[in-house]
Amino acid sequence: MKAGTDLAQIASLVGDPARANMLAALMGGTALTASELxxxxxxxxxxxxxxLARLSDGGLLRMTRQGRHRYYALADHQVAAMLESIMGVAAALGPRKVLPGPRDTAMREARICYDHLAGExxxxxxxxxxxxxxxxxxxxxxxxxxxxxGFFSDFGLDIEAMRGKRRPVCRSCLxxxxxxxHLAGSLGAGMLDRFIALKWARREKNSRVIRFTPPGRAAFEKMLRADEGRTGA
Incomplete structure (x- = not known):
């Protein structure tokens, strides 16, 4: 059956440990070179x-050239959502760590999922x-x-531009x-970009972790509780 064949093909691409590590490294939304991967x-x-050739041929990656270098990134947000879901199954069914380290704690609290905010x-x-x-x-x-x-426009997002894109404005991501x-789609990506622009949060170097500043965390929590009004001017 064709559907089963397609599923098996994608599963074989993701299932190799080396390829899985490469895909996980690209979940931060940053393009990386073959050497880095x-x-x-x-x-x-x-x-x-x-x-990388197999992943590209399979439609999971896109490659761009810049000078002598080739940079690889996830093909689109659908691939990122698939990987996030697989990670959820792996976390639920795989071996459990007895004492997760600080890096795990930070990843659980706030991290980037392709281009939007994930974690708690x-x-x-x-x-x-x-x-x-x-x-x-x-x-x-x-x-x-x-x-x-109205709220998100006041917060500084261009909702009309989001509606003009092929990508969904709102989408849930497990x-x-x-x-x-958590919130994905153009709106999820726009909110994370806005948090960084407002200096509420920053992306940790060489990591998917998102770090909120103390004032940024307070402003973020106030935004979650607020009923009305401008929050991010």
Whole structure:
């Protein structure tokens, strides 16, 4: 059956340990070179190049050239969502760490998932926006409400531009660490960009971890609790 064949093909691409490590390294949304991905996978450069060719041919990666270098990134947000879901299954069914380290704690609290906020902070934001009626959830569908459009426009986001894109404005993404949904889509990406622009948070170097500053954390939590008004001017 064709559907089964397609599933098996994608599973075989993701299932190799070296390729899985490469894909996980690209979940931060940053394009990396073959050499950098070889280091992430713990393989030689020729082996990494062979893996990257398979991932590219399979539609999971896109490659761009800049000068003499080739940079690889996840093909799109759908690939990132698939990987996040697989990580959730692995976290639920795989071996459990008895004493997770500080890096694990930071990743659980707030991290980037391709281009949007994930972890406990991302889930809290999704729940708060739904509770305040800024987004409407109907099963697996997430939609921006009129109230939400006004709020996010006041926060500094271009909602009309988001609506003109092929990418969904709102989408839920299953969070592998919290195992509940966080906000993805153009709106999720826009909110994280806005947090960074406002200096509420910054991305930790060479990591998916998002660090909120103390004032930024306070402003973020105030935004989640607020009912009305401008929050990010």
């Amino acid at each position: 070889a280091m992430e996978a713990g393989v030689t450069l020729p082996t990494a190049s062979a893996h 902070a991302g889930v809290a934001m999704f729940d708060a926006f739904a509770g305040r009626g800024l987004i409407a959830i109907d099963g697996d569908d997430v939609n921006l409400t009129d109230k939400g459009a 969070d592998w660490s919290v195992r509940r949904s």
